[in-house]
Amino acid sequence: MENRLSTGIPGLDDLVGGFPKEKSILISGSPGAGKTIMALHFAVASCEAGLTCTYLATEESPVDIKSQAECFGWDLNEYEKTGRLKLLNVLERQVKAAKDSAKYGSPMEITTFMPFYNRIPAETDVVVLDNIGSLAVGMKPEVLRAQMDLLVYKLSEIGATSIIVSDEALSERTNDVVMYSVYGAIRLMRRENPFTNKRERVMDIIKLRTSKIPLDYVLFDITSQGIKIISTTN
Ligand SMILES: Nc1ncnc2c1ncn2[C@@H]1O[C@H](COP(=O)(O)OP(=O)(O)O)[C@@H](O)[C@H]1O
Numbered sequence: 001m002e003n004r005l006s007t008g009i010p011g012l013d014d015l016v017g018g019f020p021k022e023k024s025i026l027i028s029g030s031p032g033a034g035k036t037i038m039a040l041h042f043a044v045a046s047c048e049a050g051l052t053c054t055y056l057a058t059e060e061s062p063v064d065i066k067s068q069a070e071c072f073g074w075d076l077n078e079y080e081k082t083g084r085l086k087l088l089n090v091l092e093r094q095v096k097a098a099k100d101s102a103k104y105g106s107p108m109e110i111t112t113f114m115p116f117y118n119r120i121p122a123e124t125d126v127v128v129l130d131n132i133g134s135l136a137v138g139m140k141p142e143v144l145r146a147q148m149d150l151l152v153y154k155l156s157e158i159g160a161t162s163i164i165v166s167d168e169a170l171s172e173r174t175n176d177v178v179m180y181s182v183y184g185a186i187r188l189m190r191r192e193n194p195f196t197n198k199r200e201r202v203m204d205i206i207k208l209r210t211s212k213i214p215l216d217y218v219l220f221d222i223t224s225q226g227i228k229i230i231s232t233t234n
C-alpha cells in the first residue's frame with residue numbers, strides 16, 4: 001500500500017487498497033449510516049501507524065465521540081495524551097447560526113469554510129471534518145463548490161490525507177456539487193434487500209481516482225468491532 005493509508009477497515013483496504021495519501025475523500029450518507037464510525041476507523045488506524053490526526057467535530061462533543069470509540073475498544077484519550085490525536089469541537093455557535101439562517105431565512109449567510117481551516121494545524125498528517133453539512137447547507141451551490149475546492153486545496157497543500165463527512169442535511173444536488181471537488185467519494189446507505197425483505201447496510205464507492213473500485217454495492221455491518229465488510233452485492 002505504497003502512497004496509501006489504511007482505511008482502518010481491513011475488508012475495505014482489500015477492496016480499494018486504502019486511501020490515497022494527501023487526498024480528500026468524501027463520506028456521505030443519512031444520519032446513523034455509519035459515517036462517524038468510518039471516520040473513527042481511519043483516525044485510529046492513522047494514530048496506530050504513528051501519524052498525527054486532527055478530528056474536527058461539529059455536532060458531537062469530544063466526550064460523545066470518545067464514548068462511541070470506546071464501544072469498539074479504542075481509547076482516544078491515550079492518543080490525545082501521546083499527542084497523536086487532536087479532537088476538537090468546531091464552531092458550535094456558527095453552525096447553529098447557519099442552521100437557523102437556513103431554517104428561518106434570516107439575512108445571516110455562511111459563505112465560507114474558514115472556521116474549519118482556521119482550526120487545521122499545518123503539521124497534521126490526517127484530518128477528519130465531521131461534518132461539513134451544517135455549514136454547507138447555508139451556501140449557494142456555486143459558493144459551496146468554490147469553498148470545497150479551496151478546502152481541498154488547503155488540505156493538499158499541507159499534505160494532509162483527509163476524510164470530509166457530509167450528511168444529508170444537504171440536498172442530493174448539493175451533495176453532487178461537493179463530490180466534484182474531492183479525490184474519492186463513498187456513500188453509506190441502508191436499503192431493503194429485495195429478496196429477504198430485510199434491511200441491510202451497503203456502501204457505494206462512487207469514485208476513487210487511480211484505484212480499481214467495485215461496481216457493486218459493498219455489504220457491511222456495524223458490530224462491536226466497528227464496521228465489518230461482508231461482501232460485494234449486486
Ligand atoms: N457497538 C455497536 N454495535 C453495533 N452497532 C453500533 C454500535 N455503535 C453504534 N452502532 C450503530 O452505528 C450507528 C451510528 O453510526 P454513526 O457513524 O454515528 O452514524 P453517522 O455518523 O452516519 O450519523 C448507530 O445508528 C448504530 O446503529
Ligand SMILES: [Mg+2]
Nearest residue numbers: 035036037130
Ligand atoms: Mg456522525
